[in-house]
Amino acid sequence: MSGKQEYLALIDEISEHDRRYYVEANPTISDVEYDQLFARLRALEAEHPDWVVAWSPTQRVAPEPASAFPKVVRAVPMLSLDNTYDEADLRAFHDRVVRGLGGEPAYVIEPKIDGFGIELTYQGGLLTLGTTRGDGRTGEDVTPNLRTVHGVALRLREPIDIVVRGEVYITRADFTRINDERIAAGEEPFKNPRNTAAGSIKQLDAREVAKRPMRTILYEVVDGERYDRSHFDSLARLRHLGLRTSEHNERVRGWDELWAKVHGWLERRDALPYDVDGLVVKVDSFAQRAELGFTAKAPKWAIAYKFPARQVTTIVRELEVNVGRTGAITPVAILDPVELSGTTVSRVSLHNWDQVGRLGIGTGDRVLIEKAGEIIPQVLMVTERADGPRFEAPATCPQCETPLEREEGKVVLICPNRISCPAQRLAALEFFASRGAMGIDGLGEKIVAQLVASGKVSDVADLFALTTDDLLALDRFAETSAKNLIAAIAAARTSATFARLLTALGVSHVGGVVARAIAGRYRTLSALRAAAAGKDGEGFVAELEEIEGIGEVIAVAVDRFLRDPHVAAVLDKLAARGVDPVEPVAEAIEGPLAGKLLVVTGTLSQPRSEIQKRIEAAGGKVGGSVTKKTSYLVAGDDTGQAKRDAATKHGVPVIDEAALERLLAGEDLGAGEDGAA
DSSP states (O other), X not given: OOHHHHHHHXXXXXXXXXXXXXXXXXXXXXXXXXXXXXXXXXXXXXXXXXXXXXXXGGGSSOSSOXXXXXXXXXXXXXXXXXXXXXXXXXXXXXXXXXXHHTSXXXXXXXXXXXXXXXXXXXXXXXXXXXXXXXXXXXXXXXXXXXXXXXXXXXXXXXXXXXXXXXXXEOOHHHHHXXXXXXXXXXXXXXXXXXXXXXXXXXXXXXXXXXXSOOEEEEEEETTGGGTOSBHHHHHHHHHHTTOOBOTTOEEEESXXXXXXXXXXXXXXXXXXXXXXXXXXXXESBHHHHHHHOBOSSSBTTEEEEEOOOOEEEEEEEEEEEEEOTTOBEEEEEEEEEEEETTEEEEEEEOOSXXXXXXXXXXXXXXXXXEEETTTEEEEEEEEEOOSSOBXXXXXXXXXXXXBOEEOTTOOOEEOOOTTTOHHHHHHHHHHHHSTTTTOOXXXXXXXXXXXXXXXXOSSGGGGGGOOHHHHHTSTTOOHHHHHHHHHHHHXXXXXXXXXXXXXXXXXXXXXXXXXXXXHHHHOSHHHHHHHHHTSOHHHHHHHHHTSTTOOHHHHHHHHHHHHOHHHHHHHHHHHHTTOOXXXXXXXXXXXXXXXXXXXXXXXXXXXXXXXXXXXXXXXXXXXXXXXXXXXXXXXXXXXXXHHHHHHHHHTOOEEOHHHHHHHHTTOOOOTTOOOOO
């Protein structure tokens, strides 16, 4: 065997081992042996770079990041499916199919993976194109990224031309590991596996995508009737070609068998290592599918049976009243512990006191709870009332007994004692030191509590007067740890920008984006305070509203904060201790969003901070509230009505994430093509 033949044979051998591991979950060699084969392959390619072929396992990751994702218009759209949530609706679907065909068909039942839809095109057996679902008709070319996903074969076992569709997903175990690593590194954890997979596939740098442990399961051959008589046979073809399909796909006939299988899945869903949100039921025969046809939006031969939301009942034992960093008084129900969607729930936020009143909830009540989006537990209703007292909103703060206030038009009760309230003081100090604020390493919850209890710290300014001797007087502090914390405080003083300081001070409605906008205008805290002192409240609010992305609500909050005499005393102490960092002048970035101001809100496929970075990297600016200067409101799931109303008021286009991607790629949305969300 020649050297080149050995090289090609080695590629086939490694690819076969990849298939056995990621497709069949049945590896036949150890990790060490696999690594040795891969090392041999790399050595051959380094010695003979002219031998390298596109389907080599070493070529999964592109060496350079993409600048944008090209759009791809597909000939056969990826249609959505009609949904059903109960037996009656599924039976109605079956009856329609039977009437349309004049008899009972065979169905294929497939787990509906809660992942990110993709389409793969193979020509001559080689992967030539990988696209996102997009709007069904138009997707994005993310081929370099999909090449990194395990289970996406770079070359099939036969030189066939074929287009297939499936889902990219992350297992629950891998998702937990990713978040554990992010939390350990001080980074924001991801929300759920599905959004993490979607956000990963849309990264511009395939080298970063390759770091995410994503997998794929394929569920459809486009124009499958060209190759086989039935869908079930086409799935077998995919497996023969070296592609992964679900091992849980089943073929059934008739209503009784169909419902028995569907009902059985209600107890099986948690046994899978990845999230599924239902089942897909499809007529198996391609000829019968053609006979049934389509509606305007969905095929008549398929339906998605969505699993019912996980709900349980339990008993409310008491109400805990929490005081947050901003003074918000939040009611939390303490429950008899109960299992819900794989976790034990013993407490659940009731959000605000208006909600408590609507529920009419009290001690001993039995309540129905579920996890919103399978993540956050919430109380849906009281199912059985007990004789215990009803919960009512407190009149005074449970921590400092200050009379509570409610801003006009707001539902949240507030403790106005920002400086002296013990709960607010502790929370404010912890937030001030956090990574997203001043970033003081080593200043955690327990140490903050000791500092406050000892009387050495009463506000954030006192942190900058601490000495090593102060810390050595506390429990569990040795010379080294005390010096390290003092050094971390000193480092925060010298490395902080004005924007980070302003964020750390915890002004209502002022997060990182708004803080950067204000800091860009005034450059230092002393200059901001001087501007406020030189005008009355109305004049200063008007001045703040001139800043892109700053609306009336934010401007009023900043004005009130600066004019609060207790706050002013703390800011005076900060200035006396030399804490007045300067905001660096931001260099203008040329890009497709240059001159554009966007507001990002709601739940999106990536963490909002990452989307904001992409907008800024494209030359755009990100605002905190919708004003007449806003170019676009990017609205994800769960977008509040207030921001939509503001967009309508100011004539600001509301776009979804797909439209944002088009803007980032340099496209002009054009009039009437806003990609409304």
